[in-house]
Amino acid sequence: MSITDLLREGFQRHGDSPTVKHYSDWGVYRDVFEKLANGELGLERKILVEASGGVRIEGRGEISLYELNSNLSKYHMILSNEAIVAGFHGGKGFINVKPVAEAGVNIGNLIARIDSPGTLVLKVVNNVSNGLLLLGLNVNVADNVEASIIVDVEEAPGSASSINFRVGTGRGSISNLVFLLSPGRMMRMEGLIRPGDNSLMLARLTGVLNENSRIDAVVDGLIDGLNTTLNLYSTLYLSKHSTGSVRGRGTISSKASDARLVYGFESILEEEAVAYMQPFLEVNSNRVLEARHYARNYLVTVDKLFYLATRGLSFSEAKNIVLTGLLTSLMPGELRSYCYSEIKRRMRSLPED
Template identity: 20%
Template sequence: MFIEREALKRLTYQKYGDSPTIKSYTKWKLFEENSPLKLPTEAKGGEVPIKGHIVLSGSDVEFSLPGGVELSEGTLGLSQPEESRILGFHFYALRKTYRLRITRDLVEPLVIVSHLSANAFISHHISIEAENVRAPIIIYDLTKEGTKSLVVELKAKNAELEVLTVGRHSSLSHYLLRASLGGGTRVKAFTVISAGEMSHHREDYSLEGAKSELILRGMPIAIGSSVDYLTNVLQYGERSKSETRVHGFSYENGWTVHRGVAKVLESARNSSSGVISQVTIMDEGSLGVSVPMLEVDTGEIESAFHSSAVRQFDEDALFYLRSRGLDSDEAMSLFVHGIGEALSSHLERLRSKARSNVRELIEGLL
């Protein structure tokens, strides 16, 4: 799974160039300038603000696994270093991989924390297997300094999973969640990203089994920062269902991009699929890009839909706040930062309430 330096040099960041329909919105030059070829690939663990069952900080790792979760080493093989230069960097810097197997229902969330607070290029890699279980999972992706790459592989069969991903970045971050959903699996996922200097966040879901289902909600937020958020859903299984809804925000010269793909293959008869993407631009100088794409290869389809919107901040809401004595900058700052406060309060309620689960958080944010 690892890659040699010479093989790494031959890889490109993407297979398609900047064409009228396919464009790179990730500032790859920043990753090139802060790659594992130029930065140290080991770092001491820092002070992690969140407790977890698996805490990876720098090159350090701590485990305090709950009952019903087994630990081993290795990957599920859902990602390969030859796919792209950024994944090549990930595997080049990777020192160890960890594999978790959920063997029974979990009442409280399994919490995974990936953290970096040093000027280095650090890779973390976690694989999760779940079969015939119900489980909530929270993934914290925290990058304060340096460049961190986190890859999460997920394989589920006849399982019901709730996955919350929280990205909080100050510097450079690469994230890949790649999931294979077998028959009878239902996944409800919510992702919120507070972008850093450049956050490249990608989620790939393959609905391979009959009646597999995915509900995906995303909220990328860039305040004086940049995020390129990619969601890819491939449906192979009959009567599978997927629905992706993303609402991003950009503010203070922020750069928020969502590119969402949903593809229903010929084998996925009687399925439904949809992608709704919108980005709200809060002020002049900020960038918002929404690129949803839908492809259906079968004529036997229940429903298929997609929509895109890039809009300015609601002037009526701005007028209301200004009528309460705030100027324009104060009103928009209150609105954007209020989103973060609302998310934080939900997270605190989730962490402190006994026998809580991720469904409560996700449904409260829809």
């Protein structure tokens, strides 16, 4: 099937939320792919990947995308399914990812294999101002490995992206996963988290949205083994005129036993920002220790910052302290330290009230 054929199908999958049109700006993707099909935009089938610390580039492989929530994965696979394979062998590791060109469609895929304990930071900088970044990501944690993973995506204000991921962990693993996201004009993220037997997965999605930026994140989880825990927490900060949504379905299969599953979504809104938080649980087993979900929104108001302001801080400083603390809560120490400094830096670049 060609891109031209796919354009007739559109992007929204049948059976998705009837109000999905309010989440993703499909016009961004339609315009880009129409221009690509007409030869008006260039195409780069590679990304720049640099590795340091405990990471080594180990060859090439084939990406496995999560093909459930939209047709963007079909466009992605038509253009490229070849991936760079990076191995993380313990300690501290860094992977830096950048598009090759600042215009057109840039597509690239990365497989990160984690076989030893440590902390891996995967930094993605998207500066494609006239086009789109398509990024496929597979993260695989080996059996009995304790790992912390940060996927840090920072975009220029005019950039757009589609990020598709799969995260899988082995038996007996303990994983702390943080997605730290700063979208441009449109970021669509969709993927699956699948922990193994006797494993613990604590996942956190944290977003800092500038004015007029938009994100739609669909994060599904699947527990289908024994004695498995998956906790997914999300917090978005939305400045004025931004739109954010986090949705996802956490599923406990009929094969699961002694499962724990929590989906908790929150947003912190400035005036004239819009947020949609929709966690779902699907429980198909009666051998469940815990299954719960929640969603809530907070509005940033002057009275909530008054106490700190009376202690000598400006309202801007008080707001940044409160927001940075909320956005990094429930993170373990090393991940919190990284995210705290990054969020503080990004907060400074936001417009003053």
